[in-house]
Amino acid sequence: MISVTNLKKSYKGINAVDVESLTINRGEVIGLVGNNGAGKTTFFRLLLDLIRTDEGEVRSKGELITGTESWKNYTAAYIDEGFLIDYLTPEEYFYFVGKLHQLGKPAVDEFLEKYKPFFDDAILQKGKYIRDFSKGNQFKIGIVAALLGNPELLILDEPFANLDPTTQLRLVEMIKEMAIQQQMCIIVSSHDINQVSEVSSRILLMEKGKIIRDIEGGDTAYEALVEYFKVR
Amino acid sequence: MLGTFLSHQWLNFWRSRNSGKSLVLQIVLGLFYFLIFLEIAGTGILLPFILQEEFPDRNPITLFTSYIVYYFMIGLVLRFQMQELPSLSIQPYLTKNIPRATMLKFLNVRSLVHVINFMPLFVFTPFTIVVIIPAYGTLAGICFLVAMFALVVNNHFLNMFIKRKTVNNTAWLFGMLLVLAGLKALDYFKVVPMEQLSAKLFTGLLHRPAFALVAVLLAIASFTLNNQYLKNHLYIEELVRDTKLKNSTAYSFLNRFGEVGNMMALDLKLIFRNKRPRSLVIISGVFLLYGFIFYPQYLESQSYSALFLFALLITGLFISNYGQFLFAWQSGHFDGLMTYNFNMQQYIKAKFSLFFVVCTLQVLIASLYGIMSWKLIPIQFAAYLYSVGVNSFVTIYAATYHYKHLDLSKSASMNFQGIGAIQWLQSLAISFGPAVLFYVLNRFIGFWTAVLGISGLGLAGLIFHQQLISWLAAQFHLRKHKILEGFRDK
Incomplete structure (x- = not known):
């Protein structure tokens, strides 16, 4: 799905991202962990062609992502509120994004019906603009909108941080299910090592821009992460 | 404390990302502001002479005073459009160990610092010095000036109060414009002679300068009104109110x-x-x-x-x-x-x-x-x-x-x-x-x-x-x- 070679980005002489080689396949759930400043968000932005690479390249389905736009057909992401159009109501935003994927209003409504429990009655028909929702609810809107086009690649930056416990658990289930049933490739970053080892099939540990460990998810991953993050 | 607030505002202004970047732009803007001030001050100083030149058969003071009521009404409309409530800037301080009264004082003082409050200074002062003082004496002139400034302050706090109370700004704006146009129309068709009333009112003030106190009292009243309202509503959600339900189907015709x-x-x-x-x-x-x-x-x-x-x-x-x-x-x-x-x-x-x-x-x-x-x-x-x-x-x-x-x-x-x-x-x-x-x-x-x-x-x-x-x-x-x-x- 995604291949990264020799990817480098530095700010003021300090390496923000420095990944020699990385391949991510369909059906994988990648958990990206690392302390603040490890380069997780910068890495995400590079994957989405939102910042210029200093060196190296990112290919999606074999195609360079810089200079092309076809990857937008099957890629969706939610990194922060900058991914929402804050002067729209949630409904308007969903219809807007749906339309970009050739989904009409009925199709979007049908899609939203599935996420009713996820929204927990706090999002739809509230008569509010997105800018007036709380951060957690904005996150819900962003995640569901990202799923609208049935993406093959989904990138979420710290999805667990702003969600309530019920929604966190729901999201974990959703991610696992989508990866298996739709062979979706999902990349999430998180500071919650418990949650991340639960959801991921593969965990990448970042430190100072480098991927220093690439391990399989699950209980052993959790122990390895605890070992790493313990006060050193 | 008030000084600290003001210095924070000052830092905020100079350190905001957009202001610090280009010195050239700031110089250009500085010049621009300077020119505007120059123009207004120039108008103020030249006004008596312009009036005499254009309307030699009319008394400049009657002419000037006949428009004062309109001036303040238009001022209120302009303020409504131009001035913003300085409410959100206190958000980081609300939970700190600062008495509410200090914060209120800051909000009020801060809001007074606005171009629109300084402009009248340049219109009324020269006119008073050149025309009013020679005709009515120094005391009347000073009282006239005091009254004008009191009315500016009154306008300022009245606007703040209306803005804090209203949800639908556009409706108010058009309402004010309608009232203004209506009064002007009544004036034009000689139903209510607004201009004459205005002249009478303010030349009356020149004859009996003590009435400047009324204007001062008005200013104090609107300040108190505003202050009281703020005191009771010093919560973020109440400082920024917007309760209207938002429509989700606007512009759907464009979907075609x-x-x-x-x-x-x-x-x-x-x-x-x-x-x-x-x-x-x-x-x-x-x-x-x-x-x-x-x-x-x-x-x-x-x-x-x-x-x-x-x-x-x-x-x-x-x-x-x-x-x-x-x-x-x-x-x-x-x-x-x-x-x-x-x-x-x-x-x-x-x-x-x-x-x-x-x-x-x-x-x-x-x-x-x-x-x-x-x-x-x-x-x-x-x-x-x-x-x-x-x-x-x-x-x-x-x-x-x-x-x-x-x-x-x-x-x-x-x-x-x-x-x-x-x-x-x-x-x-x-x-x-x-x-x-x-x-x-x-x-x-x-x-x-x-x-x-x-x-x-x-x-x-x-x-x-x-x-x-x-x-x-x-x-x-x-x-x-x-x-x-x-x-x-x-």
Whole structure:
């Protein structure tokens, strides 16, 4: 799905991202962990062609992502509120994004019906603009909108941080299910090592821009992460 | 404590990302403000002489005072549009160990620091010194000045109070304008002689200066009213109120126009739901009326180039007003926009279509000026074609060089956030460029050559719009990362 070679980005002489080689396949759930400043968000932005690479390249389905736009057909992401159009109501935003994927209003409504429990009655028909929702609810809107086009690649930056416990658990289930049933490739970053080892099939540990460990998810991953993050 | 607050505000002003960057821009802005002040002060000093020159048979004091009531009423409307509530700036302090009274004091003092409160100083002071004091004596003059300032302060806090109380600002604004127009009409048809009443009231004040106290009491009353209200509502959610249910089906007719329609609806919502773009667009609408002021005199002198310049403004102001921040309006969510499923051609086509539709509407309405002289119609159409065929593309091209974040929620008047050298050059290029061309063609060949030549350029742009849009998309991709980086930098 995604291949990264020799990817480098530095700010003021300090390496923000420095990944020699990385391949991510369909059906994988990648958990990206690392302390603040490890380069997780910068890495995400590079994957989405939102910042210029200093060196190296990112290919999606074999195609360079810089200079092309076809990857937008099957890629969706939610990194922060900058991914929402804050002067729209949630409904308007969903219809807007749906339309970009050739989904009409009925199709979007049908899609939203599935996420009713996820929204927990706090999002739809509230008569509010997105800018007036709380951060957690904005996150819900962003995640569901990202799923609208049935993406093959989904990138979420710290999805667990702003969600309530019920929604966190729901999201974990959703991610696992989508990866298996739709062979979706999902990349999430998180500071919650418990949650991340639960959801991921593969965990990448970042430190100072480098991927220093690439391990399989699950209980052993959790122990390895605890070992790493313990006060050193 | 008050000093600390003010120094924080001062730091906030100078350290905000947009102000610190370019020294040249700040000097230009400084000069601009200075010129405005100079002009106002000049008007104030020259006013007595102008009045004597223009109306030698009337007493300047009666004339001056007869407009004071209107002055304060128009002032209130202007304030309503221009002044912002300085409420959110105290948010970080609310939970700190600071007495509420201090915070209130800060809010009130801070709000007084505004151009609109200093302007009257330059109008009333010179007039009082030059005209009133020689006629009525120093005491009356000073009392008159005191009364005027008290009324300014009263207006200020009254406006703050109304703004805090109201939810629907636009309705209030139009209500105030209606009342103002109604009073003027009553005055005009001599039902209620407002001007005479005003003159009587304020010359009366000159005869009995002690009545200045009434104005002072008014100011104190409105201050107390405002202060009391603030005291009881010093909670963030109550300082910023907006309870209206938001409509989700607006502009759905645009859905018929496919993806470009989808994105145009987005632009329209952006304009009407955010303060700054909304006020800029309202200005371009109001500009349609400027023909009544400018056209007659230039029609009389048959200066077609000047008419063309105004036609350009009237038919194309939307392009320069909205276009000066074309992409930057969306800087808050540009990251997301660049990952959504559409390509740049579609995006740019949507912007071009918006220009096209709005300008077409403007030129159709402006065609009513044809009643003044049929010659205005070809001139306006030439200006229109040039605006949509050339200026729209120039504007989009310039937008690919615009790297500054923009905050949509701030008011547009006197707001220079996000304005750089590009914007100045751009507005010069798209208005004076074609006007000079028109002048040259009109002067040396003839009126119709000028009209057809300008129209031809515009038509060429319209015919090749596909190619131009593709080229602009390629230009955008060259600077995409730079634009994104700038927009993220709030």
